[in-house]
Amino acid sequence: xxxxxxxxxxxxxxxxxxxxxxxxxxxxxxxxxxxxxxxxxxxxxxxxxxxxxxxxxxxxxxxxxxxxxxxxxxxxxxxxxxxxxxxxxxxxxxxxxxxxxxxxxxxxxxxxxxxxxxxxxxxxxxxxxxxxxxxx
Ligand SMILES: [Zn+2]
Numbered sequence: 001x002x003x004x005x006x007x008x009x010x011x012x013x014x015x016x017x018x019x020x021x022x023x024x025x026x027x028x029x030x031x032x033x034x035x036x037x038x039x040x041x042x043x044x045x046x047x048x049x050x051x052x053x054x055x056x057x058x059x060x061x062x063x064x065x066x067x068x069x070x071x072x073x074x075x076x077x078x079x080x081x082x083x084x085x086x087x088x089x090x091x092x093x094x095x096x097x098x099x100x101x102x103x104x105x106x107x108x109x110x111x112x113x114x115x116x117x118x119x120x121x122x123x124x125x126x127x128x129x130x131x132x133x134x135x136x
Contacts, residue, residue, distance in 0.1 A: 007066035016069040020058070028069035080122050087127040090114050097121060 009019045011031045018028040085093070094116050097103050101120025108115070108128075115126040 002066045003064045004052055004061050004066060009064075010068055017066055019063055019066050020065045021063075034045040067119055080117075080124055083123055083125045084130060087112075087114055090116055090125050090127050093118075093125050100133050 001020070009114070011016050011029070014031065016028040016030045032110070037096045091114065094103065094105055097120060101118050103116055103118040105117075106115045107113070111128055111132055113126060113128040113132070115124065115128065117124050
């Protein structure tokens with residue numbers, strides 16, 4: 001448990017820092033390579049792995065639960081859930097996630113099936129049939 005002064009020092013050492021009380025396990029701030037408009041160094045934070053400019057609040061600066069964020073390599077594949085939908089439903093879901101989440105979409109002409117992997121929702125949505133997945 002450390003204060004923001006310590007966190008700043010860690011940031012200077014190139015480490016990523018987070019607050020242990022934050023609910024989002026993948027939230028952290030880090031020193032960006034970018035220099036802001038006024039020549040200040042930018043702090044970025046992440047939501048769903050997308051860096052965004054971080055604006056600090058008083059409670060953040062006064063917090064004493066800062067710690068070094070340890071990157072988990074396997075966190076991207078952790079906890080993904082698989083859902084079976086119709087092709088129309090998958091397409092509708094792709095539209096919903098568009099612009100909000102990082103997603104990848106694959107289409108198989110062999111199965112005439114579409115599969116969406118959404119890193120924001122942590123869900124894999126496919127129009128493949130369950131039976132198709134068991135075939136070799
Ligand atoms: Zn999504």
